[in-house]
Amino acid sequence: MIKKLKNIFAGFLDGLFNARNYFKLGIYGSPNSGKTTLANRFCKDLLNVDDEFTDISNVAHETRKINIKEKLLINKNGKKIAFDLIDTPGIATRINFETFVKTGMSQREAKQRAREATKGVIESIKWLENVDIVIIMIDATKNPYNQVNLTIVGNLEARKIPFVIVANKTDLKRSKLEKIQQAFPKYRVLGISAKFSQNIDKLYDEILLLKKKVKR
Amino acid sequence: MRHKCVNCGKMYEHASEEIIKGCTCGSRLFYFVKSSEKKKNNNDTDTEDVEYFYEMEDEDAKEMIVFDIETINIKSEGKYELDIDTLMSPDIKKNNGLIYKYGDGKYSIDLDSSMRRVKRKG
Numbered sequence: 094m095i096k097k098l099k100n101i102f103a104g105f106l107d108g109l110f111n112a113r114n115y116f117k118l119g120i121y122g123s124p125n126s127g128k129t130t131l132a133n134r135f136c137k138d139l140l141n142v143d144d145e146f147t148d149i150s151n152v153a154h155e156t157r158k159i160n161i162k163e164k165l166l167i168n169k170n171g172k173k174i175a176f177d178l179i180d181t182p183g184i185a186t187r188i189n190f191e192t193f194v195k196t197g198m199s200q201r202e203a204k205q206r207a208r209e210a211t212k213g214v215i216e217s218i219k220w221l222e223n224v225d226i227v228i229i230m231i232d233a234t235k236n237p238y239n240q241v242n243l244t245i246v247g248n249l250e251a252r253k254i255p256f257v258i259v260a261n262k263t264d265l266k267r268s269k270l271e272k273i274q275q276a277f278p279k280y281r282v283l284g285i286s287a288k289f290s291q292n293i294d295k296l297y298d299e300i301l302l303l304k305k306k307v308k309r
Numbered sequence: 310m311r312h313k314c315v316n317c318g319k320m321y322e323h324a325s326e327e328i329i330k331g332c333t334c335g336s337r338l339f340y341f342v343k344s345s346e347k348k349k350n351n352n353d354t355d356t357e358d359v360e361y362f363y364e365m366e367d368e369d370a371k372e373m374i375v376f377d378i379e380t381i382n383i384k385s386e387g388k389y390e391l392d393i394d395t396l397m398s399p400d401i402k403k404n405n406g407l408i409y410k411y412g413d414g415k416y417s418i419d420l421d422s423s424m425r426r427v428k429r430k431g
Contacts, residue, residue, distance in 0.1 A: 244397055251336055
């Protein structure tokens with residue numbers, strides 16, 4: 094009897110993680126937009142783990158390698174979806190070690206960080222070939238009209254990868270969600286605070302909707 | 310004032326029909342090119358257009374980076390410029406993989422990334 098129940102449960106898990114139900118969710122955006130903070134939030138919510146997925150800091154390009162967390166599960170309103178979460182290094186057009194020296198790093202450390210950050214950008218771009226859905230993180234306290242945001246949106250559209258634009262840091266007074274919405278009027282823009290877990294539930298709803306657009 | 314397609318780079322004049330309907334490549338996202346100025350090179354004989362993005366507040370990005378064939382310009386140790394538009398493009402005609410520029414006339418080609426593009430096309 095126990096063996097039967099085990100087999101049924103294993104079959105259920107297999108069904109959940111099979112190709113039709115399973116997808117890869119990538120988080121993309123400029124450095125310091127809150128991608129890793131959101132990834133950590135997902136892990137805490139969906140895996141019930143206290144350990145941080147990866148480190149965060151106020152210094153740009155803290156994440157310089159692809160980080161993957163497998164088999165996260167969203168279970169909402171009777172719907173269940175499973176996915177791998179891919180936290181990517183921030184994408185930038187210019188990387189200058191002097192930016193890191195200003196934060197107190199030695200020249201040697203700063204140059205090494207700049208080199209790793211550049212490699213990280215290339216990795217992020219390569220991983221576009223592997224993701225099924227993308228969250229584009231935009232810092233709602235900054236001007237959204239930059240080359241990185243526009244290029245990511247334009248390329249995802251060209252690749253026909255479903256995405257949602259997430260305006261992060263809406264907990265801050267200087268954030269301007271409406272400015273992000275005005276910058277991308279034809280796209281779904283959701284305001285959240287990854288740090289304080291505000292509106293994350295709506296983001297899960299959005300991911301459930303985007304899953305329907307994934308072509309396999 | 311002009312508009313540049315984010316996906317294919319095609320330019321359109323202000324109030325073109327394509328700005329409303331979308332570019333011929335299918336993309337509906339455009340850069341707004343605020344103005345163009347002539348910039349003299351060191352020889353003071355030829356000039357080149359310099360285009361500015363509208364509302365670029367990032368002090369490092371007041372001037373658009375102009376790339377030639379390279380996708381990564383290594384200006385000096387620790388200073389890099391990346392042509393993310395080309396690097397991200399799924400268009401094989403536009404994206405030839407990683408081409409590094411080290412200075413005037415010095416290039417390095419990542420054959421692996423370039424050949425993967427060709428293989429995908431086949």
